[in-house]
Amino acid sequence: MKKILGLVFGLLSVSGCTSFAEPGKGGEAENYPQAAFSPVMPDQPLGPEHGLRFDWELAARHLDILILEKAEWCFPATVHQAKQNEARIARELxxxxxxxxxxxxxxxxxxxxRLERQLDYVKRQETCQPPTDSNNGNSDIELAQKIHDLLNRDNQFAFNSAELNPKYIVNLSEASQLLNQHKDFKLLITGHADALGEEDANQNLALERAKQVKRYLSIFGLSQQRIHVDSVGSNDPYLSGTEPHVRLTNRRVTIELLQLDQPLMLEKPSHNEG
Structure with missing residues (x-):
């Protein structure tokens, strides 16, 4: 542990020309309160924004139903991510x-x-049962949220680089300690790239970013059998646009916290080497 802490603090002292987001910004660190939409007046013409609001309502109700069906007990981190997405879309609208x-x-x-498919699967297999003690269940959900937030905060990369943000390395150290104490979770790390460059190059760079995160988690003692990596290149941007701050935010990894026996449900085979 002393060696690990020494590595972390040593990395914090490294200076360079890489550009990262301001403290507390970027990645999925932002927690937006859910907006209350402005009411639609009777004489107000309807536009595309009202269709989007309707789509948002449908998605929100879909999530509500999944939570009622105990999705939060079985997949607390994924539900937490969906709640963050829901609040973010409301703010955008x-x-x-x-x-x-x-x-x-x-x-x-x-x-x-995907959450619905996973929930249907574990229900058929009877591999997820809500805890009988609600306090223990709430504790598990809060732990999953804490780990998820650590793994998805301060996680941007410099242009054309797989070098980790030193602040993010500290997050990985803390998250790995929690994960080593609670062995019911595994991770799916997905690498992302910004919109510049060729598709193949972006796929490879995004995969290298995911592998680099896996490498550090392994250094901090997390079993590689609990870490899976994948890449979507520039095909799943967090923000749209080509401005420098948008491209910085899109150069990231996203990490899903999954139950150990939960299927990965990847669109393509996972790149799990390295």
Whole structure:
């Protein structure tokens, strides 16, 4: 443990020309309160934004139903991520960011569909049972949320680089200690790239970013058997646009916290080497 802490603090002292987000910004660190939409007046013409609001309502109700069906007990981190997405889309809609909201609604619908498939699977297999002690269940949910937030905060990369943000390395150290104490979870690390560059190059770079995160988690003592990596290149941006701050935010990894026996449900085979 002393060696690990020494490595972490040594990395914090490294300076360079890489560019990262301001403290507390970027990745999935932002927790937006759910917006209360402005009411639609009787004489107000309906536009595309009202269709998006309807889509948001459908997605929100879909998530509510999954939570009622105990999705939060079985997949607490995924439900936490879906709640964050829901609040983010509401903020975008209230702010008039229709294109961003439309893109994020597609991501949210895909996430909810996958969550529904996973929930159906574990119900058929009877591999997830809500705890009889509700206090223990709430504790598990809070732990999953804490680990998820650590893994998905301060996780951007410099342009054309797989070098980790030193602040993010500290997050990985803390998360790995929690994961080593609670062995019911595994991780799916997905690498992302910004919109610049060729598709093949972006796929490879995004995969290298995911592998680098896996490497550090392994250094901090997490079993490689609990870490799976994948890459989507630039195909799943967190923000739309080509401005420097948007590209920085899109150069990231996203990490899902899954139950140990939960199927990965990847669109393509997982790159789990390295």
């Amino acid at each position: 209230e702010g008039g960011l229709q294109l961003d909201a439309a893109n994020d609604l597609v991501i949210q619908r895909n996430l909810l569909k």
